[in-house]
Amino acid sequence: MTGTRQAHHPDHFDLLVVGAGIVGLAHAYTAAQRGLKVCVVERDAACIGASIRNFGFITITGQAPGDTWRRAMHAREVWQQIAPYAGIDIVHRHLWLAAYRPEAHDVLEAFMRTPMGEACELLDAADAQAKAPALSLADAQSVLFSPHELRVESRTAIGLLANWLAEVHGVTFRFGESVLEVAAPRVRTSRGTLHAERVAVCTNTDLHGLFAERIAAHELTLCRLQMLRVKPEAGFRLPGSVMMDLSLVRYEGYSTLPEAAALRARLQREEAASLAHGIHLIVVQSADGSLVVGDSHHYGDAPEPFAMEEVDQLILRHLRSTLNLETAQITERWTGVYPSSKTTPCVIDAPDDATRVVLVTSGSGASTGFGIAHDVFNAW
Structure with a gap:
């Protein structure tokens, strides 16, 4: 040019x-x-x-190794650089990924041995609970902490x-x-x-x-996702973005590790409905204290725009089992669509x-x- x-x-x-x-x-x-x-x-x-229909979650940890991870690291740096000049608030930082199954812990251990695990920490459940009391970790095996992530209000x-x-x-x-x-x-x-x-x-x-x-x-298709905005009790604060076991079989930085096969098999036995709907839990928080929660993945050339109550209830079940929430009042529901490739x-x-x-x-x-x-x- x-x-x-x-x-x-x-x-x-x-x-x-x-x-x-x-x-x-x-x-x-x-x-x-x-x-x-x-x-x-x-x-x-x-x-x-x-x-504008997403989490505003700038995700690095768990991205596919190679170009995708490298591009995410670059994008994170750009967001950090331009946000204050553009008047964009960085609402919170960091990622806390809770592993509840021994197989999930094995995946996190394997991830920590990759170059993408640099600067991350694998915490035992007691240590993580002390640092992040909003998480429900009584039955957790471990928690992956990543300092890389940040969150903006995409809308x-x-x-x-x-x-x-x-x-x-x-x-x-x-x-x-x-x-x-x-x-x-x-x-x-x-x-x-x-x-x-x-x-x-x-x-x-x-x-x-x-x-x-x-x-x-x-050979692209379209993917429709479902998301919710949930009002927790007053004063509830997340320590950062939150994920759990289901994300380890979806994000390629984890799912392509050999250790993910055993976790996938167990989840297929225990969470077949969630897997069928492409659900994996992400929770982020907005400045007003509300939580943005999701999501699901349904594919097709013309996915219907109608949200399913079954999917919302599955997402809410995972939300309640992962966070120490007293209340979770749904205030908004929406769907989003993006192009998808295999x-x-x-x-x-x-x-x-x-x-x-x-x-x-x-x-x-x-x-x-x-x-x-x-x-x-x-x-x-």
Whole structure:
């Protein structure tokens, strides 16, 4: 990219980003950092997709080894750097993953022997209970503590990030405008024609629009998740983000370890319904004290938008068995959808030299988006 900023051509840009979710904003930020003139075109009046319907949990520990873990570490550093400038609160830090089954403890021991276990601690249950009284650890084997994680309030952070990019970095945002055709440098939208030397297409679940044939080659499907907001008793405070045994057979940093096979077999006997619904427990806390709790995973080309009470009750059962809660009043329920792949955590496709299609296919956009954008620009 030339970085000319093309000041005399208001409809000409060095980079045009399609989509104002976290992956699109990460590309806009990375380009702006390099001195480029950037435009983001978003079909909705504001970001209302998966980027605001998640935990805001920047997850490092347990990510797949290699590029995904490396990208998550980079993204965490970017979040830490930009949050105070963009007015984004880091609500809490750290991860506490409780292992209740001996097989889960074995997985954590194996994880600690990997390079990704560096700076983490494997605590015995008594030590963890003293440090984290909100956890229910009477029957726990051990607890993995990670210092790496942080949490932002995603439903506000995305808007604040977009405002900061516009006000401080001069990024142009065109909300309520659909991109109909990309043939760089020409981009045709529902409102006219724009020009950009390069285009990053970050359209999340829109698998049948721009570059549909190329996206189809990656054999993606959609994943619907269910989440809850729960009001605990006054004064209840989490020590950080919380997970438990079920996450160890879902996150590839744990699940690909040989020791995970025995845990998976036991969970299949004891928690078949949770596994069938793709449930694993994550709990984070908002500034108002409420807990964001989830989630489940159901796959299909057109997943129904209807939440299931059975799934909510399973999630709540795991919540109550993992935390020392007196009350858990549901105040909100919602679903989210993201593209999913069985073979890759993200798609980076090059229809031509001037265009990149970038989709996160593992539900980890908040955790890896800035790292992915960094890699895209380094190779582009």
